[in-house]
Amino acid sequence: MSRGQAQKAEAAGGVVAGQRRIALVGAPSGAADERGEHAMRLLDTMLWVLKGTTRDAWSKAEPDDADIIVIHRGDEPTRTAAWRSRGKLIVEIAREGETGGADDNVLTYPFPAKRVLELLEKLSGKLDDSSPAPAVSAAPAPVARATISDTDRWALPEALRTVRSVRNDNLWLVARDGADPVLWLRGDGSAYFATDAFVRTLHADGSLTTRLELRDGYPPPKTRVAERPAGEFFWFAGFNAGDGLAPWLDSRQSFRITAWPDFGVIRPDAAVLRAVALLQVQSLDVGALAARARVTHAVAARILNALSLCEVLVAGEARASRGEARLTEPRGGFSGFLRRLRTHLGLGVEA
């Protein structure tokens, strides 16, 4: 426990922060669906991103050693009852629309980091009430990690969303490509550090972000790496995660942008510019965006994912249309004019 944590805990109520253990338990026989497993991975990510911001220090453990056990709703009643009888607190992961549950120790997916933070603090209080304050552990918490694999393409975007949500400026996150550290991300999500070679690869290699392994770490070296806007990394992590909509986006929902990412850094192609411009003017779902921007459904989904990760995408109808600009109509109409102007400037003809 850091001195800052202890001070924070003391200020909060005179209780010295302790080491708490939490077990994340998969569904029996893999009964949970993909969304359920995804929710558990999201919680795992949030636990290490929240490190240093909670009153107690939380580390992962096996159920037998844990104070808190997180299960999927509908887990086997017998083993759940056994854990309860041994004084362990149970937290359920539920999906939207599911109801019931014995108490309010429920995380309904998709849950924001703020909800997890509140729940952890509440559970700390319950543990204080039910047992003597645990001894302060001198041992460092085990390093938690989020590993990206082909079957877990959303772990990195989810980790980045959590970073942005928590904005923990006590934290540094390190991304590795294989064994080597290649990127350092500030815990408040404001900037990252990388070599020029990495940045070039980030722009050119669509699979790079799916190979990265992100974990809590240490500040960047003082040489060889340069500071970059985090939005650049967030864009590519979202854009390259997969061809479908991100798990936290709803395909039936229409979206619009509240601001543009800094495309001066990202340098997207014309199709992306066209799609984002549409989202400035209209509220569109993924299918409508694909049709209007003349891109594939997969590209439209990637654009929405990237915009969402850059925190400039909102669901809902577009604002009331502004007045109509009095624009001079070009000879031959706007469509032909725009095509010829692009060609003249060497921008290439639109699709």
Next chain:
Amino acid sequence: MNAGELKIVFAGPMGAGKTTAIRALSDIEPVSTEVGNTDLASHSKQLTTVALDYGHLQLDDGNVVKLYGTPGQSRFAFMWDILCAGAIGIVLLVDASRDDALDDFRAFVDTLRRIARDQPLIVGVGRPTSADGSHLAPFQAHLASQGIVAPVFGVDARERADVLLLVETLLCVLEARVEEKTRAVN
């Protein structure tokens, strides 16, 4: 100049790169009404535009797109109304390194909201003061506070590719608006 012509206006304070941007695009050597800068306290550049910069793009179908650069000093603000009327889009260039960059930006946005409220607006922020892109945040925040959604990109107006990015984005926004209007009519 008149409101019936096709034109893109480059606006912004003195030294933001308007003349350079027009030079990067124009088919002709831009006509600049530059004179010696007598306001070296505000900006150290030796020459500045007192009326306007002018360049153009001659398309093969006969359409001509005129490129105008507004004078940077606020005492020439009366020119902005004339230049911006009927423009197909406005590129607002900002020099982030200036102490009064945000004040300048606010003044330009306020004026443009009044005289060119419905024209596509693209903002290019040059001379970054931070590596993490945080120098863009105050400009984005001001637009948000005014209920304006517009691109704000970090650019170097000396680079043609950067100027083209701004213009390409402007064309995309224009195209999106034309499409929305067409759908609304149909």
